[in-house]
C-alpha cells in the first residue's frame with residue numbers, strides 16, 4: 001500500500017462517516033492511520049525478506065553459523081573474508097587483506113557481478129541487477 005492509496009482510503013473512510021452524519025473522532029483516525037502504517041511496514045519487511053530467499057540456501061542473515069557460504073551477520077563494514085570458522089577462497093582472503101570492506105558500494109558491486117568484482121570468488125554468479133533489489137537486500141542485512 002503506498003502513500004496515495006492510504007490517502008485515498010482515509011478520504012473514503014471520512015466520506016462514509018460524514019454521509020452517516022457521524023463525525024470520525026480524531027482518535028479513531030489516528031488508530032486507523034497507524035494500523036495502515038503498520039501493515040505497510042510489515043509488507044515492506046516481507047518484500048526484503050523475500051529477496052533474501054536468493055541467499056538463504058547458502059547464508060544465514062543473522063546467526064553466527066556458516067552454511068555453504070559464510071554467515072552474513074553484521075556484514076556491513078566487515079572486512080572481506082574474515083568470518084571465523086569459514087574457509088574462504090584465496091581470492092576473498094587476499095581481497096580482505098588488501099583492504100576490501102563490505103560497505104554499501106562494494107556490496108552492491110559484488111552482488112551485481114560476483115566474479116566481475118572479485119575474480120576467483122567461490123560465490124556463484126547470482127547477479128542481482130535491479131538497483132532497488134540490492135538496496136532492499138542491504139537494508140534487510142543491516143536490520144537482520
Ligand code: HEC
Pocket residue numbers: 052054055056057058059068069070072075079080081082083087088089091092102107111120121122123124126128137
Ligand atoms: C549457492 C550459494 C550462494 C548463494 C545463493 C549466495 N552466496 Fe554469497 N557466498 C557464497 C560463497 C561460497 C561465498 C564465499 C566466497 C569466497 O570465499 O570467495 C560467499 C560470500 C559472500 C559474501 C562475502 C562474505 C565475507 O565475509 O567476506 C557476501 C557479502 C555474500 N556472499 C552475499 C550474498 C548475498 C547477499 C546473497 C544473496 C543475494 C548471496 N551471497 C548468495 C555462496 C553463496
